[in-house]
Amino acid sequence: MITIFIQLFITFFVIGIFTFGGGYAMLSLIQAQVVVAHAWIDESTFTDIVAISQMTPGPIGINCATYVGYDVLAKTGAGHLLCILGSLSATVAVVLPSFIIVLAIVKMYAKLNHNAIFEGVMSWLRPAVVGLIGAAAIILIFNSTWSGTPLFSQYDIKVVSENFPDWKSWALFAGAFISSLWFKANPILIIILGGIAGLLIY
Amino acid sequence: MPIKNEMISLWKIFGVFATIGAFTIGGGYAMIPIIQNEMDKRGWISEEELPDIIALSQSAPGILAVNISIFAGYRLRGIKGSIAATLGTIIPSFIIILLIAMVFTNFKDNPVVIRIFKGIRPVVVSLIAVPMVNMAKKSNTTWWAWLITILTMVLVAFIEISPIYILLVLIVISFTVTYLREQKESGK
Numbered sequence: 001m002i003t004i005f006i007q008l009f010i011t012f013f014v015i016g017i018f019t020f021g022g023g024y025a026m027l028s029l030i031q032a033q034v035v036v037a038h039a040w041i042d043e044s045t046f047t048d049i050v051a052i053s054q055m056t057p058g059p060i061g062i063n064c065a066t067y068v069g070y071d072v073l074a075k076t077g078a079g080h081l082l083c084i085l086g087s088l089s090a091t092v093a094v095v096l097p098s099f100i101i102v103l104a105i106v107k108m109y110a111k112l113n114h115n116a117i118f119e120g121v122m123s124w125l126r127p128a129v130v131g132l133i134g135a136a137a138i139i140l141i142f143n144s145t146w147s148g149t150p151l152f153s154q155y156d157i158k159v160v161s162e163n164f165p166d167w168k169s170w171a172l173f174a175g176a177f178i179s180s181l182w183f184k185a186n187p188i189l190i191i192i193l194g195g196i197a198g199l200l201i202y
Numbered sequence: 203m204p205i206k207n208e209m210i211s212l213w214k215i216f217g218v219f220a221t222i223g224a225f226t227i228g229g230g231y232a233m234i235p236i237i238q239n240e241m242d243k244r245g246w247i248s249e250e251e252l253p254d255i256i257a258l259s260q261s262a263p264g265i266l267a268v269n270i271s272i273f274a275g276y277r278l279r280g281i282k283g284s285i286a287a288t289l290g291t292i293i294p295s296f297i298i299i300l301l302i303a304m305v306f307t308n309f310k311d312n313p314v315v316i317r318i319f320k321g322i323r324p325v326v327v328s329l330i331a332v333p334m335v336n337m338a339k340k341s342n343t344t345w346w347a348w349l350i351t352i353l354t355m356v357l358v359a360f361i362e363i364s365p366i367y368i369l370l371v372l373i374v375i376s377f378t379v380t381y382l383r384e385q386k387e388s389g390k
Contacts, residue, residue, distance in 0.1 A: 019263050020366035026265065052302060052310050055319055057224050058295025059233070059267035066299040080304060087300060091292060098264030102272040103284065105258050120380025124372045125257040127347035130338045131354025132260065132368075136231035137331040138359035140323075146362075157360075162323065169324040177328035180235065181336075187235040187329050188225045191322055198321015199314065 001082075005089050008072060011038065012065055012093035019061065026061040026094075027053075030068060040072045065090040168201050210246070210278050212286040218244070219271055219290025226291075228326045230266030235329040237270065238336075247274055253337055261369050267291055 011033050019026040027050055035046050049071070053063035069090030073083040112118035141164065144157045164170060172194055179185040218240055226233040234256065241247040247255070255277075259269035268288055275287025302309045309315060342348050350372070357363045 016264050019265065020364065048310060052299070054228060055310065055315070056295065056298050056302065057227050058298065059223070059226060059265045059291065060229050061265035062268065062292050062295045063299050066296050067303055070300065070303040074303070083303070084300060087296065087303075091296060095264070095268055095288065095292065098262060098269050099272055099284070099288070101262045101264070102259065102269050103276065103281065105262055106273050106276045106284075109254070109258060116384055117377065117380045120383070121373055121376045122254055122257065123347075124350060124376035125261075125369065126253045126337075126341040127350040128354045128368060128372055129253045129257045129260070130334055130341060131351040132358060132365050133231055133234060133256075133330060133334040133337065134351070134355040135358035135365075136229070137327055137334065138355065140228070140327045140330065142359070144360050144362070163327060164324055165320070169320070172321060173324040173328045176325040177331060180329060180332040187239050188221070190325055190329060191225050191227065194321045194325030195318040196321070198318050202317040202320045 001076075001078075004072065004076065005085065007038070008069055008086060009089045009093040012069070012090045013096060015065075016094040016097040027064060030064055034068050034072070040075065041068060045071065061094060062091060065094040172197055210283075212279060212282055215275060215278055215283055215286040216290040219275070219287040220294055221290075222271075223267070223291040224294035226267055227322060230270070231330050232326050233267045233270065234333045237274070238333055241274065246278055249336070249340060251277075253341055257369070260365060261373070 015026060015029045015033060019029055031046055034040050035043055041049070046068075049064060049067045053060045053067060056063055066087045069087040070083045072090075073086035078086070139160075141160060142157050143160045144155065147154045147156070164173070176190050176194060180187060180190060222233060222236050222240055225236055234252075238249070238252055241252070242249060255270060255273045256266075259266055259273050262269050268291060271287040271291040272284045275284035277283070279286070306312070338348075338351065342351055354365075354368055357368060358365055
């Protein structure tokens with residue numbers, strides 16, 4: 001029993017180290033380790049876990065680690081308490097590498113804040129961050145796929161139908177955009193109103 | 203200047219980040235508008251500082267939302283602050299997922315849940331787009347900055363290149379360019 005906790009911890013610690021580029025990049029690593037390498041969870045269960053992780057509040061990587069940690073223990077027939085410990089070890093392990101690395105970066109930032117070279121680097125990274133945020137929004141609106149061979153590849157762009165199934169969702173999008181950009185409405189309030197609107201119009 | 207204000211209580215940091223964590227739906231970038239609003243309102247982290255925090259958090263491995271919490275928490279109260287902020291970001295998720303795993307096992311297929319999320323999803327997309335507009339106004343003061351923004355956006359969104367490669371390439375080029383410029387200036 002104790003070995004499963006150690007294995008969970010090590011697996012998620014390694015996932016935490018090698019996740020570059022945020023929660024979505026982490027999902028494929030979790031899948032490779034948990035579904036393929038260890039066969040702790042089957043493919044269809046993992047698909048459900050990903051769907052739930054995206055729907056529930058909180059960072060997707062944390063949601064997924066918590067759920068997988070629980071399920072791995074549940075599969076061995078463990079009780080609720082042990083399953084919660086499974087969640088805990090996966091979640092703590094996945095966060096720990098970030099903690100160490102980000103603390104090192106934050107200390108460097110404090111020291112280099114007025115350094116000319118550091119300021120030069122940051123002046124390139126800041127507009128890139130603006131682009132990354134723009135890309136994050138675009139990816140949620142448009143789904144682009146490459147298909148075919150490298151020589152005769154086909155490129156398709158489609159609207160992501162899960163997020164924008166009909167004109168009502170575009171109306172919600174526009175309403176939220178205007179109230180946030182021009183009226184500086186609280187984003188939490190906008191999310192709550194979006195949820196209520198969904199309940200009323202769908 | 204790691205520690206900004208000894209007077210900000212750790213519970214307060216925990217509480218604010220728990221609120222942020224509870225409403226971060228759909229990935230780390232969805233956290234940015236909420237974190238911007240909460241930090242700005244309290245005067246904890248300035249609008250100028252936030253892009254730096256996001257850039258450096260994205261350059262480190264791990265979950266973006268967690269990295270931002272570690273970074274922002276440290277700016278507020280040092281290591282204790284980063285622990286409080288990270289726990290705050292994680293705990294709402296942790297409890298909600300445990301409840302779903304234990305009690306609401308058919309959460310995903312619940313019709314009420316599906317309707318609520320149909321309303322939330324498009325709203326979250328525009329909430330992500332708004333900080334982009336706000337940050338562009340602040341940091342994109344040259345045509346050069348706009349070129350970096352647009353290139354990054356196209357490469358990530360349409361060519362599907364991982365953000366980390368773009369940041370690494372930019373770090374290497376910008377370091378070299380700035381270093382050479384500094385050398386030239388000090389040589390004069």
